Amino acid sequence: MSRSSSSSLSPEQERMYASEQEENFRWILKLTTKRSSYVLSEKDLASPDLQRDLSDIGQFAEVAHGSMDPERVWAHLPDLLDDGFPLHGYTFLQGSELIRAFMGTAAQLQGYVAFRPQSGQLVVAFSGTSNRLQAFNDTKAWKISYLLTPGENISSPLVHSGFWSMYNGVKAAALHAMEETIRQRDVSEIIVTGHSLGGVMAQLCVLDLLKPSQQVIRLPFGVRIKCATFGAPRAGNAGLVACWKTRIDAYRGIHGDDAFKEWSVRAFNDGVPSMPSTMFGYRHFADDPYFLFRGRLYQIPPSEKESVNFGVDPPPTQEGSVLPIEFPLGGHNYYGRDMEKLQRQMKWATEVGLGSNENWRDALLQKIKEDDERWRAKHAKRGSGFGLRLFGSGSK
Numbered sequence: 001m002s003r004s005s006s007s008s009l010s011p012e013q014e015r016m017y018a019s020e021q022e023e024n025f026r027w028i029l030k031l032t033t034k035r036s037s038y039v040l041s042e043k044d045l046a047s048p049d050l051q052r053d054l055s056d057i058g059q060f061a062e063v064a065h066g067s068m069d070p071e072r073v074w075a076h077l078p079d080l081l082d083d084g085f086p087l088h089g090y091t092f093l094q095g096s097e098l099i100r101a102f103m104g105t106a107a108q109l110q111g112y113v114a115f116r117p118q119s120g121q122l123v124v125a126f127s128g129t130s131n132r133l134q135a136f137n138d139t140k141a142w143k144i145s146y147l148l149t150p151g152e153n154i155s156s157p158l159v160h161s162g163f164w165s166m167y168n169g170v171k172a173a174a175l176h177a178m179e180e181t182i183r184q185r186d187v188s189e190i191i192v193t194g195h196s197l198g199g200v201m202a203q204l205c206v207l208d209l210l211k212p213s214q215q216v217i218r219l220p221f222g223v224r225i226k227c228a229t230f231g232a233p234r235a236g237n238a239g240l241v242a243c244w245k246t247r248i249d250a251y252r253g254i255h256g257d258d259a260f261k262e263w264s265v266r267a268f269n270d271g272v273p274s275m276p277s278t279m280f281g282y283r284h285f286a287d288d289p290y291f292l293f294r295g296r297l298y299q300i301p302p303s304e305k306e307s308v309n310f311g312v313d314p315p316p317t318q319e320g321s322v323l324p325i326e327f328p329l330g331g332h333n334y335y336g337r338d339m340e341k342l343q344r345q346m347k348w349a350t351e352v353g354l355g356s357n358e359n360w361r362d363a364l365l366q367k368i369k370e371d372d373e374r375w376r377a378k379h380a381k382r383g384s385g386f387g388l389r390l391f392g393s394g395s396k
Helices: 011-018 026-032 048-062 070-075 132-138 161-184 197-209 238-255 339-351 360-382
Strands: 097-103 110-116 121-126 143-145 158-160 189-195 224-230 260-267 290-293 296-299
Touching: 011 360, 048 121, 048 189, 048 224, 048 260, 048 296, 070 097, 070 110, 097 161, 110 161, 121 161, 121 197, 132 161, 143 161, 158 161, 158 238, 161 197, 189 197, 197 224, 197 238, 238 260, 339 360
Parallel strands: 121 189, 189 224, 224 260, 260 290
Antiparallel strands: 097 110, 110 121, 143 158, 290 296
């Protein structure tokens, strides 16, 4: 197996990591996990088409973050997608319509429902943890009973108490917005997605959609359902996983194997998917999760479904990568794009009056330019030697 020595960050990478304000949970991974004995290799690579699809869906997951207002985002989407603006490159959002944004009654968890008329896709996206109250609920890791529907014979499904509380706070609003969209639009596919905590909310929402005898909303017959999660923690015990699989199998049994697709993506150096620990009876839903490492997506074998820490041999190169190799340190906020940069620039957009005056575009570009100039000046003073070094960037 190849071993990469530590190497200097590029100026842009040094800037990116020096600008971090949010937790990336690399230390959690180092402290609480052991690297899997299974080494991912080229034989485990996912198809480029799948990686592109997941990258597209991830755009909706990223703009769900509670630091952004979906109504303002969609009201000014064409501007925000322009070159030089925060959402440039988020091409999967183009042409989409915001149906409704909602805020949960528990911990103010945000989400929204959107529709892509060009493809008939209804998208429901949930925010990851974005305030202290949500973070407090994340720590409520005692398990409570998950109520089954009559006729389901599954042994003791248990769900994370804090996650369940927050889901119940957004459930009614999310399902109502979905039902409204189904009633008013020609929906052929439902995508449920989220990053981090939002991934758990997406999974709990899908469990509701697939209830066998008490459907919470009337779904179009045979509608395709896709669930894509990014950096999601574990939501419950083996009984809840069994409920997940049973309901999926039942849906596929009626509508065909392609009627439901699930993708659970973990990233290099992201410790969030390791929590809560399997020592406390928690398990992941997906049998075939994926691992994002330096721009390449690998399928994790079922035998390693609980593992979140992998070596890769040979290390990927830019050639053949769907995504650019820009994030050598990995971390919780780097699932193909720099999510913290997006949040930071959207915050600036709000500060300069996004949509509230005719000069906001120029003011935002000026703010971005000034930030660039401050960094270049700081870097020039330090010279060409970079103090930050890669840690754990190789496939050791």
